Amino acid sequence: MKLKRVMSLLVTAVMICSLAACGSGKEAAPAEKEEAAAPAPAETPAQEEESGGEEVKTLTMLTFTEWYTDGWAALDKYINENADELGFKLDIQKIAGGSQGEEVVKARFATGDLPDIMQSYGAKWIDTQVNALDKMVDMESLPSESEYDPATMEEGGYRYNGKLYGMPIGTTSLLGVFYNKDVFEEAGVTEVPKDWQGFLDTCEKIKAAGKVPLYYSGKDAWTLQCFNHFGFNKEVFDSGLSYTEFWDEMNTNKRHYADCTQFKEAIERSKEMLDKGYVQETYLSDTYDMAQTALAKGEAAMYINPSNVLDEIANKYPEAMENIGGFALPLYEDSQNYTCLSLPGALGVTTSCKDVEAAKKAIDFISSAKAQQIYADGVAGVYLNKNVTCTLTPALQDLVDLMQNGKSIALWQGAGNNYGYGDFGAMVQDYYVGSKTVDDLLKTMDDETAKNAIAAGDANWNK
């Protein structure tokens, strides 16, 4: 009997010890932060919070791994090297993105297990997709805000309902058709197509020259959305409403995807490309990576994607960049073709932050021209800070020219719709392989929207 008790004590002890060994990892970890700053340059010990008399605040920050670009890495390094002078340093936590990563972030918002500073899609996302705007701090105003265009600050939701919930971080992405100039030339295409007929003619010439006119990377289904976004622009223009008014109607069950005739036509045109043999046959097996190679090596003439793809190509095929140009997909008459732009994410302070002033100071520095320039030296692109300069690749420059001539409209994804419409990429695949019609597809989008609205308890959707 006694032995039994001893044994069971032992059992418990073993359990507790082994668990404590797990638990102790938490305490032991900070001592090894040096190694953990990766993938940033790894030599910044973060544990000496108060070194050399001057108080250096360590602020925790959360971002998605995908957003931790070379630019961020450079800025992170700069901040940590100059922490004494700046008065703060960053401890950046990265979480793998995708829907699972977003789920984790949402769960952390729900429990309030948040870092001091949060990089997110912005206030609108936090408001409509996470229902947690109350966990973000209104920064009221920051000195560096003067370096940004007030209208853009509103449009991008950095200033949301009049409150400053975040400052832009990263580059603006522009949606365009990227084309290989050599392939165009070889096929005898002398000019970038300006309207739909011109686009079809271009494709025909390239096909005749034995190249793939338009590359689809359907294995990565998200890329299939790009073509159709251009159709949505027209939809908004033809409605005679402003962008905001249009989406107000969509978001209150007054207007539906199924009524969007221009959008529908764009989707049909994206299939017309397949039917006419303008897209490579293996498009469902081909990936985003393969598209970059095909475009850079001139196996394909055109590829439609947000301008981030240019960074990827530049990374792998730097010498190809001079040869790549960009234009807005000419679905319509010359004057009616617009590029879609998607503004960068935002950096905001959460209510879990103990020292809001320090965090605001940090964000102010990060948004300043000086810091943004460091970021921009790592990643060339379009920055909202007016004082940042960088050399753009020719393709991006082409799209920026369009934008500066007023030929751009905000991308609806995330900026327009309050409720998700489901996995558009998969729906389009179903349409392409013939298991769904366009009308089915649009109806599915409306159904998904309705389901999300009902789950949110939106009174405009009563069953």
Add this chain to the structure above:
Amino acid sequence: MAKKVTGMAAEIFALICSLFMLVPFYMILINSFKSKEGAALVNLSLPDEWHIVENYTEMFREGGLGLAFRNSVLLTVPSVLVIIFVSSLAGFVLQRRVSKASKRLLMLILMGLFIPGQIIPTYFICYYMHVRTFLAAGLVLIASNLSMGVFLYTGYFKSIPRELDESAMLDGCNGLQLFFHIIFPLLKPITVTLFIITFMGIWNDFGTTIYFLNSSRNFTLTLTIYNFFGVHSSDWNLVFANVIAVSLPVIIVYFMAQKQIMSGMTSGAVKG
């Protein structure tokens, strides 16, 4: 003689099959030696230029693998030991007892094989119990593997005769003594199997750890793959190098463990 020949034929056939199994591994390995452009094609050809040292050093540096390895071990080893310990004991009691209550409890635990784990409520429970990081991830992973452990052990106990317990009892053993001195050593093959299964499962876990190990300094090796995917989504050479580095420890563990199965057999531990 004829038997030997068929035996040889079977062995050779199996060897050929095993080579087919290795093709994907060859692809991962060979692509981890290539340049960025070469690896993006993901094919079987030998690299034009070999980038072994560059790729692996870059991957090790950027991935923070030293720390991640430590974290993986810290999470996996204690969790696996607890699973083996706790589920073998539970399986023993539940298989040996022939009462309604024990049958129901067994059913309840085995339900864990069917029931999907609900990570969000789990996360909330841990959060409000102030169970964090490694402890939380460990406990959750232990809990989600216990059903498997109990399932395998109860199956195995069926092949260990009850007479053994009874004779030990006559020698004056109590429950825990009986279990640790007599029964547990007999469980070696299934223990090793469970060890392999759970070690691998926890080492490769992503769905649970991503919730609890929430900063790069407590990332496990597996989480570094996802980290790599984010930052180096186009650097397949580094991603493949990372895959190799992450898988290697499990392969070594398996190799050593399965030798144990072999020795378990030769020692003829189970007497009928």
Add this chain to the structure above:
Amino acid sequence: MKRKSIYSYWMLLPCLAIFGIFFMLPAVMGVGFSFLNIRNVDFSTATFAGIGNYKNVLTDSGMNIAIKNSFIFAFVTTVLKVTLGLLLAVLLNNKLKTTNFMRTVFFLPAVLSSVAVGLIFTAMMHPTNGIINVALRAAGLPMLAQNWLTDPKLAIFSVAFVEVWKWTGFTMVILLAGLQSIPEHYYEAARIDGATGWQKFRYVTFPLIMPAFTNALVVNLIGGLKAFDVVQTVTGGGPGTATEVFGTLVYKSFGSGRYGEGCAASIILCVVILIVVLPVYRFLTGKEVEM
């Protein structure tokens, strides 16, 4: 009386405590959530949904395909994994020169992270550059070259193949453990009686590894119905919804941001598994012999 004191319920306590708090409790909460409208994971604004979530899942346009695919997938993979696994286990239970090598090689795929598996097989099954079609064409069999992952009729079988590749070695390990438990003298006795190799397998090996076989079969059947990782990384349920299975449907439900619906989907999956697996398990355990 004595028996009770030996097999004390105290020994169950650690198991029940951990399992109860960190698995069962959340699972039960999940059942509760499945009847609520929850946007994302914001429980403060949750409203009662009745069976609305279940209705949404059952009427999802991918549901029919998911049912069909899940059953095909579970059946094909279970049969292949268990048969091949048994063959390998019996073969590698012998002390051959290459036993250690082969046991390791066949198990290797199980070790690999599913992301890597998805990446590699997507590349290998590419219709033009993929090694499989390239090899078939080189072997003079171009008619066998297929759109492995994009032909909606074929894709689910291709994914099943990947699953078999990944997990057969694992099944082998479970069965090997079962083979170890067979006392050597049973074989001795059979040998003395002049039994052939097949007879030894049929009358000694198979009946005695029945418990391990049951385990392997049930684990694989559950795994096949629950399948998620491999499908998600190889095809993501696509093209379109062609390779949708229960697992990817549940994932999508959670991903939609309608948390209650995700819970409902996972519970429906659980019920389906129970309905399929329980009778199989009962049948198989009925056939077992206890030593």
